[in-house]
Amino acid sequence: MLAKPDNVFDRTAEWAALARFAGSPAASARFGVVSGRRRQGKTFLLDALARATGGFYFAATEDTELESLRRFGRALAARAGSGGEFQLHNWEDALRQLYAVVPDGLIIIDELPYLLAASPALASQLQQVLDPGGLARDTTSKLLVCGSAMAVMGGLLSGNAPLRGRASLELVVPPMDYRTAAEFWGVLDQPELAVLLHSVVGGTPAYRHEFVHSDAPADLADFGDWVIRTVLNPSVPLFREARYLLAEETGARDTPLYHGVLGAIALGHNTRGGIAGYLERPSTNISHPLTVLEDCGLVSKEPDAFRTGRSTYRIAEPLITFYSAVMRRNWSFLERGMAEQAWQAGQETFRAQVAGPHFEQLCREYALRNAVVLFGGPPSTVAAGTVADPAARSQIQVDVAVLGTEGQVLSLGEAKWKQTMGLPHLDRLHRARDLLAAKGHRTSGTRLACYSGAGFTPDLLRAAETENILLVDLPALYAQP
Incomplete structure (x- = not known):
């Protein structure tokens, strides 16, 4: 078993699953899928795995098919030690060259949905490669694909999808649980602060350092000031993160409607009828955004424990709840740089509609x-x-x-x-x-x-x-x- 690197916090179960996959003694090619919402540390984990095993790692970007093939060709040439780039005309060429260069090691393709968006046939081409008569038949390579677009990754192995039945690993990297998150932020010995902090940033590891410049509240008395100087500060990346998450995960065009649905749920209107009534729209108008938000993992539908057929909706990402309940309703203050006034105006809503329901969860x-x-x-x-x-x-x-x-x-x-x-x-x-x-x-x-x-x-x-x-x-x- 590969030892987990010291700079990987927690993620013991996830690392063990990845290490077993990478170190499998199977005398045949293997295929695995890693998914999870954005900012959960998937890339960090996979990069650490590639370094530990000497594997080939390629991170896709939002490019045309031609540009993606060029980048892939350069990465393969660097792996082969030949310099320059391989001339790849399509993904069939690319996969053939990939297994020629890496016939017996770990292969990681990160952010696969970007490649699928430009090249929808790639999933079928991967299936052909992994079939018993495919290119990978004479190799022992282990191919891992990863992505953050939950709707895309969720459909990769479902139903009649080309890759269904091919994966020997299907790993979802979740947010850290609330206790692990408290330890990660250094507030485990301050449980009231830990609840408040988790109700804003949840268990997303990227928010601890990259998004707030490693600024954590010192104690309970500092929590309000921390909110003002980070989450409500336009110069800090966390300020716009909730809006970016919605755009990245859903690709929503009618963003006011999506924000309206999330705002209704954040304020306690958490049934289909309640959401529609709050927005003053027919229930049929909110069916599509609710389905999209569920598919991408931003909203969960939770059945009532005792009433069959009755369900409520809950926002799965605490930062979006905070944005919808507090920030969006006080945007007139925030867009003028009046963070203190916005927090003053939103504190009661935060206590009642954010911290309270979050504590129940x-x-x-x-x-x-x-x-x-x-x-x-x-x-x-x-x-x-x-x-x-x-x-x-x-x-x-x-x-x-x-x-x-x-x-x-x-x-x-x-x-x-x-x-x-x-x-x-x-x-x-x-x-x-x-x-x-x-x-x-x-x-x-x-x-x-x-x-x-x-x-x-x-x-x-x-x-x-x-x-x-x-x-x-x-x-x-x-x-x-």
């Missing part, structure tokens, strides 16, 4: 990661859910519902970001459990849970001891697993 992630230990079994679903209360003519919102693999309700939880939780919150969970039991759900072993960013009342602490109630505060949320 972190609690769901915590429950998912620790379900076996905390609730006695593996989960099939961890999601928010709605329980109807006919007697009160109301609904009880369950922020963290954990369902078991056999349909049992393992846990019901409520999460409050800046509210000290007490017995009324516990009573609401008791009521939700009783209502679910009356509807036939298996709740005999259900553990109730309260997740709080502000702590618990003495009464709730005493009740937790006698009733086996799970209480999760910020230190527990970030504790070593």
